[in-house]
Amino acid sequence: MTTVEKIKEIETEMARTQKNKATSYHLGQLKAKLAKLKRELLTPSSSGGGGAGVGFDVARTGVASVGFIGFPSVGKSTLMSKLTGTHSEAAAYEFTTLTTVPGVMQYRGAKIQVLDLPGIIQGAKDGKGRGRQVIAVARSCSLIFIVLDVSKPLTDKKLIENELEGFGIRCNKEPPNILFKKKDKGGLNITNTVPLTHLDYDEIRAVTSEYRISSADISFRCDATVDDLIDVLEGNRVYMPVVYVLNKIDAISVEELDLIYRIPNAVPISSNHEWNFDELLEKMWDALNLVRIYTKPHGKLPDYSAPVVLKRDACTVEDFCDAIHKQIKAQFRHAYVWGSSVRHNPQRGESFPR
Ligand SMILES: Nc1nc2c(ncn2[C@@H]2O[C@H](COP(=O)(O)OP(=O)(O)OP(=O)(O)O)[C@@H](O)[C@H]2O)c(=O)[nH]1
Numbered sequence: 001m002t003t004v005e006k007i008k009e010i011e012t013e014m015a016r017t018q019k020n021k022a023t024s025y026h027l028g029q030l031k032a033k034l035a036k037l038k039r040e041l042l043t044p045s046s047s048g049g050g051g052a053g054v055g056f057d058v059a060r061t062g063v064a065s066v067g068f069i070g071f072p073s074v075g076k077s078t079l080m081s082k083l084t085g086t087h088s089e090a091a092a093y094e095f096t097t098l099t100t101v102p103g104v105m106q107y108r109g110a111k112i113q114v115l116d117l118p119g120i121i122q123g124a125k126d127g128k129g130r131g132r133q134v135i136a137v138a139r140s141c142s143l144i145f146i147v148l149d150v151s152k153p154l155t156d157k158k159l160i161e162n163e164l165e166g167f168g169i170r171c172n173k174e175p176p177n178i179l180f181k182k183k184d185k186g187g188l189n190i191t192n193t194v195p196l197t198h199l200d201y202d203e204i205r206a207v208t209s210e211y212r213i214s215s216a217d218i219s220f221r222c223d224a225t226v227d228d229l230i231d232v233l234e235g236n237r238v239y240m241p242v243v244y245v246l247n248k249i250d251a252i253s254v255e256e257l258d259l260i261y262r263i264p265n266a267v268p269i270s271s272n273h274e275w276n277f278d279e280l281l282e283k284m285w286d287a288l289n290l291v292r293i294y295t296k297p298h299g300k301l302p303d304y305s306a307p308v309v310l311k312r313d314a315c316t317v318e319d320f321c322d323a324i325h326k327q328i329k330a331q332f333r334h335a336y337v338w339g340s341s342v343r344h345n346p347q348r349g350e351s352f353p354r
C-alpha cells in the first residue's frame with residue numbers, strides 16, 4: 001500500500017468512528033498515525049516528495065517574500081504583473097503558469113519579492129499535479145496570498161486551506177502554547193493552566209504512545225486540541241500569515257461584495273482594473289511585520305528617503321549593522337536609537353559582545 005492509500009484508509013476509519021469517551025484513545029492514535037504518514041509525504045527521501053526542484057526554486061532577494069496560492073485562473077499572474085511590472089503570462093485557460101515566476105515590488109522603502117506560482121488543484125498535497133512543489137515554495141515565503149475568484153464558490157477558501165494544512169502550514173495561527181520536555185524516566189507528567197475542553201487524558205496518552213514517548217513533562221497553557229499536541233510533537237509546522245485576496249470583484253454585485261467584506265484577513269480586489277490595491281498593500285505590509293530604520297548623521301536630520309528595512313523579530317542594533325555591511329560591527333562603538341520600542345528617546349545602544 002502506498003502512503004497516500006494508507007492515509008485514505010485512516011481517514012475513512014476516522015470518519016466512521018464516533019467521538020466519545022470509549023473511542024477517544026483510538027481516535028487519538030489514528031490522528032497521530034495520520035500525522036506521521038503525512039510527514040512521510042513531505043520528506044524528500046520518499047518518492048516524489050519534499051522540496052521544490054527544477055523551475056520551482058528561484059533565487060531569493062528582498063527583505064521578505066510573498067507567494068501566490070490559488071486554484072487555476074483565479075488571476076494570480078494578472079495580479080503579479082500589475083504589482084511588480086514583471087510580466088507573467090496570463091490567459092483564460094487553466095495552468096497558464098507552470099513554474100515559479102519571481103518579481104520584485106518596492107513598497108514603503110522595502111524590497112519585497114513576489115512569487116507567482118502555478119495553480120494548484122484539490123489533492124495537491126498528496127502529489128496531484130505540481131501541487132507539492134508549489135506548496136513547498138509557499139512554505140518558504142514570509143507571507144502567502146491565497147487568491148480566490150469571487151465568482152466561484154467561497155468553499156474554495158477552505159479547500160485551499162486544507163491543502164496548505166496537509167503540508168504543515170498553519171494559516172494565521174499562533175503556535176500552540178504547550179510546553180513539552182522529553183525525559184529519560186519518570187513517566188508522563190501532564191499539567192494544564194487552563195481547562196482542557198477538547199482533549200482528554202486518553203487522547204494524550206494515545207498520541208504520546210504513538211510517538212513512543214513514555215516519559216515527559218507536558219504543560220498545556222492553552223485550550224489545546226489533539227491536533228495542536230501533534231503539531232508540537234511533530235515540530236516542523238510553519239505558522240504563516242495569510243491574506244485572502246478576493247479577486248474579480250468587477251464580476252459581482254455590490255450586495256455580494258458587502259457579504260465577502262466580512263471575511264477576516266480578506267481584501268476584495270480586481271486585478272484587471274487595479275481596484276483596491278491600496279488596501280491590499282496595506283494589509284500585506286501589516287502582515288509582513290517589518291520595521292523601517294532611518295539613519296541620522298550626527299547633528300543632522302534623518303534621511304527619510306531610504307530606510308533600512310528589517311524584520312520585527314530581528315531588528316536589534318546588531319541586525320541593523322549586519323544588514324548594512326558585515327564589517328561594520330568591528331568598528332562599531334554605539335548608536336543612538338529613537339522610536340517606539342526604546343525606553344527613552346534616544347536610547348544609547350552599546351557595542352556588541354565579541
Ligand atoms: N473579470 C476579471 N477577470 C480577471 C481579473 N483578473 C484576472 N482575470 C482573468 O482571469 C483569467 C486568468 O488570469 P491569470 O492571471 O492567468 O490567472 P492565474 O491564476 O495566474 O492562472 P494559472 O496560471 O493558469 O493558474 C484571465 O482571463 C484574466 O484576464 C479580474 O480582476 N476580473
Ligand SMILES: [K+]
Nearest residue numbers: 073091093096
Ligand atoms: K490562467
Ligand SMILES: [Mg+2]
Nearest residue numbers: 076077096097
Ligand atoms: Mg498564472
